[in-house]
Amino acid sequence: MTVAIVHERLTEIAGSEHVVAEFARQWPDAPISIPIVDPRVTAEFTGRVRTGPLSSAYRAARYRAYAPLLPLVPGWLSRQDFGSAEAVIISHHAFAAAAVKAAGSRPTIVYVHSPARWAWDKEMRREEASSLPGRLALDVLSRLAIAVERSAAPNITSIVANSTAVAQRVKDHWDRDAQVVHPPVNIDFYTPDAAQTRGDYFLLAGRMVSYKRPDIAIRAAVESGVKLVVAGDGREAARCRKLAEGGDVTFVGRVSNDEFRNLYRRAKAMVMPGEEDFGITPVEAMACGTPVVALGVGGALDSVVDGVTGSFVNGSSDAELVSNFAETFASFDNGLFDTVKIRRRAEEFSPEAFRAKMADVVAQTMATHPHG
Template sequence: MTTPPRVTLVHERFTEFAGSEAVVEQLAREWPAAPVLAPIGLPGVMPPDIEPRVTTTALSRLLRGRTYAHLLPVLPAAVRRLPVPPSDVVVASHHAFANQVVHATDAPVVSYVHSPARWAWDPAMRAGEIGGRVGGAGLAAFSALYRPADVRAAARVHTLLGNSTAVVARIRDWWQQPATVVHPPVDTESYTPDPDVPREEFFLLAGRLVAYKRPDLAVRAAEAAGVPLVVAGEGRARSELEALAGPHTRFVGRVDDAELRRLFRSCTALLMPGVEDFGIVPVEAQACGTPVVAVDAGGTQDTVVPGVTGELVPPVDARDEVATWAAALRDFDPARYDATAIRRHAESFSRAAFRDRMREVVAEVLAG
């Protein structure tokens, strides 16, 4: 009988359960004996069967609710000091600091990169996410100090994986390192077509209402095109969006998973006007047999097949984007798309597919 490898999992923070935590969950299920280490975290974020395996540091006591921005300067050192046990391989879930675990272990590190820290490398992202001149200047200064350490750690990682083609390109451009695409897991078991749910005539925007996701573009385009739009989600941009909205836009707030599935199954198409590193939501919609209209940039270039599972709208100058998107909505014909083909495409992003690929990667590393 083959002895299972000693795998240790490293994540940066357990302050909420979102896409990267879903990745860690599947890694933890693939290697059920693996300890899960992170510098900071809150109790109860991970599923109950995985939570006992999670170890965080004393920095967790300094969290302000789910807020951790004040801890950014000390998180790289905290990862470098994580108590990594003897391991055959360490699998890191990286947003900004997890690659620093190369300083805490002699084992080969496989880094699953959700993205290199865009706030450190992309000034436009920094400007959009940090409020106030002082906060922006502080993050810019920290970014300049951190980038060399970020590059050095990436160079010591044994195997770099990116969650999309766009992220692999960033790894190449910012870290000067090669990487391989491994798409993240999507819950295609819960998100399924339902022939008993009738299709209705409305486009759907679903997710956090924050500037970089471009909900403003979806609202402006729907109003210009004169087509119904349902906005599901909450966020700091909601009041601005409500001011932009006219008679064609309806806000339903944050919805639970069951209602989100119903919206996916009943809408004409999901809209994705913002650039995402990968983007779980459009794959969930496709798993329900629903086409997606998305910007032709970022993760949707991997997940949306034009003419088969939806359409990609080319990026254009700001002065033309509302007209371009309005035309795409007016011209959209749902009869062109086959729900069975859309669903089949989504299944290639399943949890099982992700775990199979990660198991193969780790086996390749251990084989030398």
């Protein structure tokens, strides 16, 4: 079969880019249409990316900011020519579904990392923008994202969500059913190491932004008196450092993949205090044989097995969450968890499993909705 692949932007390598990389491996001849591309991060897709003037504008901008260009993305995607492709596979965050219009009568398979969460959730928008101009700009952008999704949703042939929680959002916002295919995790790199000595610290890893709730983990660590290592950086970094005063909290900033792996391997447990669409880092930790202490909502419910690969924490307010995380930290016994069982669970999220499931989805879609 011949397919075309669409992705929203390629300005960094994160979870959604790993998804597209696996699409590229499964369909090695497929062109990849991406409106905004940073040439410094295209190594995995060399020679296959089709882009245009938005990329030129992005490269010419002094600070290489993609946000001002996002309103132009739907128009560019809706005018794409997919040539002889028999189907179009779309990696969607907020605007990529606009490519459904360009697909015409071809079947479309949209892999949804989430309906634009910041667009549908007013509270998240408030947290994302601190200034009045920023809030106004984000409000305008959110209306555009919602309009794109509402326009495309009825015309998508098959919808795939990256977690059960995202499938529910698709149902709530798009009034469409979605099947779940969990994203790929590099379990060949993230592995246990018997030679590593398990430490006495909890690990908080990832971007320090408000919706990930690093403040909850830090406040809980200070309250319970446990050691916490924070790996990552972001807008909330200064606030988090202030919250950590008086506690045993170490900030290591952004680290290499090798350093991340070592931190995972030696941690008493990894902490995920915020609601994630799926959450790659908990699975990376589990691939290293490390249990996870996670907020019991969202994508964590699809990856963490309570009592087997980690523990869930819940609460109805920030104060209750801090108290419950602190209590879990104080009583946590890493020895109650089996490294082999934790690793085995992580193996269910391998890139090979992801490619096989997506190949089945595409084949079934094309069999029931042939092009032409």
